[in-house]
Amino acid sequence: MNKRTLIFLISFLWLPGCSWLPQIPDPFADKPPVVKDQAASWKQHLAFIKGMKNWHLNGKLGIRTPEDSNSAYIDWQQQHNRFTIVLSGPLGQSIAKLNGEPGHVELNTADHGRYFANTPEQLMRNELGWNLPVSNLKFWVRGIPAPQGNQTISLNPQGLLAKLQQANWTIHYDRYQQVGDTWMPGKVRFFSKQLKLTFVIKDWQLSQ
Numbered sequence: 001m002n003k004r005t006l007i008f009l010i011s012f013l014w015l016p017g018c019s020w021l022p023q024i025p026d027p028f029a030d031k032p033p034v035v036k037d038q039a040a041s042w043k044q045h046l047a048f049i050k051g052m053k054n055w056h057l058n059g060k061l062g063i064r065t066p067e068d069s070n071s072a073y074i075d076w077q078q079q080h081n082r083f084t085i086v087l088s089g090p091l092g093q094s095i096a097k098l099n100g101e102p103g104h105v106e107l108n109t110a111d112h113g114r115y116f117a118n119t120p121e122q123l124m125r126n127e128l129g130w131n132l133p134v135s136n137l138k139f140w141v142r143g144i145p146a147p148q149g150n151q152t153i154s155l156n157p158q159g160l161l162a163k164l165q166q167a168n169w170t171i172h173y174d175r176y177q178q179v180g181d182t183w184m185p186g187k188v189r190f191f192s193k194q195l196k197l198t199f200v201i202k203d204w205q206l207s208q
Helices: 003-013 038-050 120-128 134-140
Strands: 054-064 069-079 082-088 094-101 104-109 114-117 151-155 161-166 169-179 182-191 196-207
Touching: 038 151, 038 182, 104 120, 114 120, 120 134, 134 161, 134 169, 134 182, 169 196
Parallel strands: none
Antiparallel strands: 054 069, 054 196, 069 082, 082 094, 094 104, 104 114, 151 161, 161 169, 169 182, 182 196
16 A cells, blocks of 8 residues: 555545544434335335435444545535535544535545546546445435446335445435425435445435
């Protein structure tokens, strides 16, 4: 691993251990109601979520590789194709901020590092050597497949995604929470051969 990659890991994702991060209380005691026609309910839910172009989430992100595992707080704001993702530590201090729009992605780290790429995927490959489909995450984290690429889905009794396989990733939806008149993921686990990501989402805000 070269020095630049090591610095990037430390400042962007690799926080010094995860024990200092308190557990987010579980606010998701309620479960979505069971539906008779899961396929029809899923079709309606999918259309509704696709229509949500602006959204905001905050919670906790866990990252595991074969060598290490750590976590950070995450705040993700999406406005159509523009996004801002902020990772922060236990006292709210910003560790990294990722801004992006089609054709341009910029990462600013706490040590004043600045990194640029045309796509978030390119940024991950250039700096970390990871094949992380960042552009797909904006769909997956909302509980729907990305529009491009083959997909295999499994629905739960509530007509929501229980499991998704796409782009060599497997995603498990362990928990949902009610947001207005719909249900959004509360805990999601992402698996590839190289990485495991866990999102525990505390709060969702949705708008058209």
